[in-house]
Amino acid sequence: MIAIVDCNSFYCSCERVFRPSLWNKPVVVLSNNDGCIIARSDEAKAIGVGMAGPYFKAKPLIEQYGVATFSSNYNLYGDMSWRVMETLRVLMGKEHVEVYSVDECFINMEKVPKAQLQEMAEKMRDTVEMWTGIKVSVGVAPTKVLSKVANRLAKKNKAATNCVLLLDSPRKIEQALQRTLVEDVWGVGGKSAEKLRRYNILTAFDLSKRDLNWGRNNLGGVVGERLLRELKGEKSRIMENPLVDKKVIATTRMFGNPVKDIKSIKEAVATYTTRAAEKLRRQHSAAKTISVFVVPKEDNFNPRFRHGPSIGSYTTLPVATSLTNELIKPAMEIVDQIFEQGRTYKKAGVMLSSIVPDNSIQGNLFETDNKKYEQRLLMSMMDNINFSMRDDILKFASSGTSRNWKMQKNFHSPRYTTRWDEICNVL
């Protein structure tokens, strides 16, 4: 059996841990740049605040009900996520925990006797709440897809399930599938749901009755076949190694305000490159390809392309690198290529790909080992200082000092758990 542990309204819950007065009150958290709503407490859902909607549209409702509003505080959420996952690793053994996203993880329950599954799921729920203050929901079933179905129903019917649902018999699985619409199945997105409805497949149960070949031919090849296997109770996505290195590393952001000058774009791109290179070094990798793109602000707004088309280019380096300065240089050259005078831009991004472990970088005849060593030492000193002191205390000059492109964060909460000067005060 497999369990999935999923934090309830995770970002909102993180904010509420340090603001108990918001308990049972409507809370929302906004995306970067305070653009969209990306998390809502149950109370906010109840008064009709929509998911992923733009903030400005929901603003009247938010003000009318006095909804507590926060800019996203990823320092806080990242640390709280680590606490939740670490609690589960202590409880279940770290080899059984597969972190799937910031707020959810799969637990391999093969070793737990069948009669103790319910009890163990409740223990996970209670321990995480006791140790971190975060409430979670737990779904347990024979496969990952079915455990997601269970988790969703547990969350939707908190009064009846107390946030734990175990699907351990064919009858329970069938009932759960009948109560789940096909678009709510993990792996079925908008496009597929539309197609399935045309075949009169409306619930997860309807879908589970199709045979594997049908899935292969109508739902994106092997992906569809695997999905059908999982719905039928046959494991098809194995427990993956949770700490696989990223194959692509990206840092992309909307600007706080639209930007017209190349200097600002270069500052932003240099800053994003710095951030991406840090992520690269954290996983001890180096990249051979760097791509840069910008998104112009289009006057005729087309809802089909919310961000408008992006304009970009890439450079393949002679040797893979993880050194910030070696990545900033080609990035700046790409900006020179793609920037058009007279246009206004609203977003830019940097992507690193062709990623290899940094201990297997191909040597370069013309570079002495000594110089490389010194440069790496410099990088790791910068990383340490920036991590332990404050973001960006040391930076490359090309990242700029004016930073008028920086994003808006008008409702930022303190980084209670990761900065000494922002620690929680109890008065």
Added chain:
DNA sequence: TCTGGGGTCCTAGGACCC
């Protein structure tokens, strides 16, 4: 006026090889 930021996997099709 104002709509995020990361990722993954898979497939099709072209270039190229013998």
Added chain:
DNA sequence: TCTGGGGTCCTAGGACCC
């Protein structure tokens, strides 16, 4: 007159996830 069959690698793009 008549021009195969099998494979690999790469890239772009689609669909999906949180």
